[in-house]
Structures are given as structure tokens and as C-alpha cells.
Amino acid sequence: MAGSIRVTMEVGADGVALITICNPPVNALHPIIIEGLKEKYAEALDRDDVKAIVLTGAAGKFCGGFDINVFSKVHETGDVSILPEMSFELVSNMMEDGKKPSVAAIQGLALGGGLELTMGCHARIATPEAQLGLPELTLGVIPGAGGTQRLPRLVGLPKAIEMMLQSKFITAKEGKERGFIDALCSPDELIKMSRSWALEIANYRKPWIRSLGRTDRLGSLSEARAVLSMARQQANKVAANMPQHQACLDVIEEGALYGGHAGVVKEAKVFKELVVSTTSRALVHAFFAQRSTTKVPGVTDIQLKPRNIRKVAVIGGGLMGSGIATALLVGNISVVLKEVNPQFLQRGQKTIAGNLEGLVKRGSLTKDKMSKAISLLKGALDYSDFKDVDMVIEAVIEKVPLKQSIFADIEKICPPHCILATNTSTIDLNVIGEKTNSQDRIIGAHFFSPAHIMPLLEIVRTEKTSPQAILDLITVGKIIKKIPVVVGNCTGFAVNRTFFPYTQAAFGTRNFNSVLVDLMAETGRQGKSNGKGYYLYEKGAKPKPDPNVQHVIDEYRRQAKTMPGGKPVTLSDQDILEMVFFPVVNEACRVMDENVVIRAADLDIASVLGMGFPKYRGGLIFWADTVGASYIHSKLSKWAEMYGDFFKPSSYLEERAKSGRPLAAPRTAHQASTRSRM
């Protein structure tokens, strides 16, 4: 491992020392790299044959920032001292204040500490599409190597705050327009131009600029205060429950008031405080959890190669089908969209066009790519175009007989390698494939609406689904920019099943029915369809709560026994949060107990991406472990006695509460062998 992590230095006849960061895949700043940079810089500054320095990254990338694994280590040990120091000794003292000029040669990406290294240099040369950013706040921390001070001095305070607080990347092309990048060139020219630029600085033919000392882009103090005040208000709105946004603004303000060096000193202190915050623990967990979902034992670790999925048929052009088709088209995959009649087909094609236009409006698709996507779409009213498809995704209404007949048909018509996928959100795949003999090719491709926007793709496998089919669908998922999570086959699969209780927790039965809706219907409250439900609906007016519905709710409360002594129970916000989410955690425990998911972290990511669970809580199970299995078990037990079995703790939860093992802890070998579903 250490062999592939190294910093190299070559001193050319021109007197330029080329220092290169090598740490595949993104040249992350592992402690070995930081130490190596210090060593090479010390040597370069000391050698008489070195006039100037160029810093770059290997394999087409500059640097993806500090090694986030080190954060995980700090979280495991609580020992902040293992964080290598780079801000003062390396960036400020050796690079920026060193007696020889440094130029950064940037391609691919320069993020976080990587971008901070470039800002310690006296000039930056880049390829136009290189991605530049300070995404530290997405990890619950702030830039920790001078970025909070140098970026505002290079691009101005408003842009710097936008880049840091929204973790917004810019291209080097935009960086040039903003004066952050000194020159753009092709990858082939990059090192040559950077060497020349560094020598020009050394010979005083180009300015030798130390970013930390610049004030020309900072504006006046009153302007800075106004910008910071606006940013604080915005941060309060979008990140009220996270500490790093306000903390970042505090540090920026310190530098605006007392100078760049004072700001760097405060930054270092705040960075270390935030690294051990609950938010950072959760966000770093989510970072790695999101990248581990596609590590599927028995599928991605058996040297299988994904097949090329060139053409996909989507059956059903409704909301889901058209969204799925849109996602595939944007991923440059040809789509045959089949519907039952010309009207429905036309409607589906129109929806797809609308989706694509929406993506262009959002700035996430260029007009050229929209045209390319549309050119890959073909409409169909029969199966004649199915003879050469590599995958079919059925996205029709949730009626079992219809799905079964479709699968029987496509099995006959499609090529034998074709993957037969369904977008069903809850129906057992074995039931859907009952009338076929292709169980190895049947798989769930459960998208979340809107399918061309929501990042989660729940891949559902039965005991018979082949590893090849799973790998192929994972690969397609990645191509269309989804986060695939592989789950087992059961009613509701992992995400919907886990969150079924979320909508039912106010009700008293385990089997998810509720008399309230029946009572509403019995008292003539059909909702919008007859103008009254919980609200009164008048044409052209905003729905208004209907005070007369109270007697229906009181009757329901009486039947649900939530009015002891004739008065409704009073619940605090915390009570409500616990009564809604603890049953969800309880169901998640059953999902893990039955091995419907490979690992708890998959359920964390699925909850965040599929159900909007806060990422800064790390996902459902990560959060539940911060609350504690024992506490959750005690509350559910109490409510089960009061309100019935809906709240009855699962055996998995009970076992973890008793043993003290975290809910996320892997199952023991014995547990795994007795309850396998995957």
C-alpha cells in the first residue's frame, strides 16, 4: 500500500523541481503524502540547483483533498492528534513564504486540501475543465489548510462563501475568469507552461504573489460585514442543525477583521473542534457508506465483467416509466418506450421531453445532450423492437396479473441474455415472474419518483437472480448516475418496508390499517373529490382546514384509545419524533435481521437518498445508534403496552438492547446462517 502512496521530485536542467503527488485513485492527502511534501519542499528549498518549484498530481488529477479515512480514524479513536498538520508548516511557511516560487499545475480536480495547496502557490496553471472546490462542509468540517482565508482573497468574498458554504465546484475556466487561475492550457502543455511560469516568477518577470497578504479582492470591512450577515441568515435557513456553516463564517470574519494569519490560526482551532463533532462523524460515515453500497459479496468480488447494456425497453410511459426512460437516455442508453395505444405513447414521449427540458433549465444538461437523448428514444406499440434489447424495465400499474402476462410475453420475445426487470415498489418478484422460466434474469429496478432526479436505485434480487444480472444492473445504475443499493425480495423490499410505519405510527395496529380514513368516508368526507376532507376545497381558493372535522378525529381517538380520561394525550415534539421514528427503526431491525440488506450502512444511504432522512444524521441506523438500542427498546415496550403490537420491539432490537452491541454491528456468523434471505 505505502509503495503506491508517495511524493516524487525531479529537478530539471532548467532548475525547476517538479514535485508530484501519487496516491491513486484521487491523490488524497494521506499522512504519508503530507510528510512527503514537507520533505521534498525542504529539499527543493535547500538545493542550490533548484530555482523554482512546480507542484502537480499524478494520473491526470491534482488532488482530491485530505484523506477522509483519517477522519474515520479520529472518529474511531477520538484522538485528534493523528491529524497531520499541513496549514502552517507546509502551506504557509514552506510554500507561500518559501524563498523559491511555487506554481501549481492543475488537471482533473483540486478539492479541499488539494485546492488549498494550490492557493499556497504563487500561481496556478490549469486545464480548462479541472474541477476546483472546497467541499469540506459536506463532511461536517471547514477548510483546514488556509482555504477560508486565501479563497476570499483570490476570488472575492461572495464567491468564496458560495463555494465553501454550498460546496460548489467551479471549473478552471471559470477560475481563470475570476482571477483564481493564472493561465489555462491543454494537458500536454501543462507542465511545460507551469515550469516556464515558475522561472518567470523566479526571475521577477512575473509577480510573486502571496495570497494570504492580498486585500484587493476583499472589499471594505463594511462590505464584508454585509456579505457575511446575509450568508449567516442563509445558513440559518438551510443548515440550522449543522455547526460547520456558521463556524466557517466566524473564521472568515476573523480574517477579515484581523488579517489572514489571524484567520488561519482560528481556522486551525475550529477545524479540530469540528472534526470530532457528531455532524462530522455522521457525514463522513455517509460519505463512505454511499461508496460501499456497490460492494456486493458474491457479485462484485468474483471477477465477473459487466455486459454492455446498449438498448433498454421500458414498458409503460407513465410517471415512472417516462422518468426511467429519461434517466437512461441522459446516460446515452437507447430506449424503446412501449405503450398500449398512440395516445398513451405520445403522452409518455411528451413527458420525457418535458423532463429533459427541465434538466436543461436546472443547468444539469446541455441542449446538445438533450437533442442526443431524444435521438436515442423510439416509441413502440408492440414488441417488434424487443428482439435485440439487453434489458426490459416494466413500469406499468401495480396489478399482478398484468405484470405476470408481460413477463411471460417478454421472455418469449427478448433475447436469452436480456435482463427482465420490474420497477414495482412492493410486489414480490417471485410472484411477478411466476409464469416464466427465467428466474435468473428477473430483478427489481426500483426507482424513486421522479426517477430522472432521485439518486437512489433499489436493486431487488430473489434467491435465483444471477450475479451477472445484478452486476449489469449495478453498472447501468452507475452509468445513469444513480446510487444502487442491492436488497432482498420481500413486501416493500428495504426502503418502503422500513418506512411503512412512518405513516402509520400515529395509528395503533401492526397491520397498518386505520379506522380514521373509514370514519372520514362514512361522514361523507371524500377529500378533494367532494370538496371536503381534513380541509375544505373551494375552486380557485387555497384549501382551508375544516374545523368541523374535529368530531371525526375525536371519534377516532376514542376508538384508538388515545384519549385516556376523555382528554387527548399530550405529546411533546420529542415524543412525536420518537413515536414516528422508533417504529421505523424497529422495522429496519427486522429488515436487517432477515438479511434484506447486505449491511446497515446500505439502509442509511437508502433512507437518506430514498426517504430524505437527514444526511447530517448519518442515515437511519447511524442515527438510531446515537440514540441507543436500549432506549429505543424501552420506549417501544412502553408504547406496546399502551397502544398495542404496532410498537412491539423486534427480536433483533431486543437482542441489541440486551447485548449492548450497536444496531449497525455486523451479525454474528450464527445469526447470519439462521436468517438468510439474500
Ligand SMILES: C[C@@H](O)CC(=O)SCCNC(=O)CCNC(=O)[C@H](O)C(C)(C)COP(=O)(O)OP(=O)(O)OC[C@H]1O[C@@H](n2cnc3c(N)ncnc32)[C@H](O)[C@@H]1OP(=O)(O)O
Ligand atoms: C485539509 C482540509 O481542508 C480537509 C479536506 O481536504 S477534507 C477532504 C476534501 N475532499 C473531498 O471532500 C473530496 C471527496 N471526494 C469526492 O468528492 C469524490 O470522491 C471525487 C470528486 C474526488 C471523485 O469522485 P468519483 O470519481 O465519483 O469517485 P468516488 O467518489 O467513487 O471516489 C473514488 C474512490 O476514492 C475515494 N476517495 C475519494 N476522495 C477521497 C478522499 N478525499 N480521501 C480518501 N478517499 C477518497 C473514495 O472513497 C473511493 O474509494 P473506493 O474504495 O473506490 O470506494
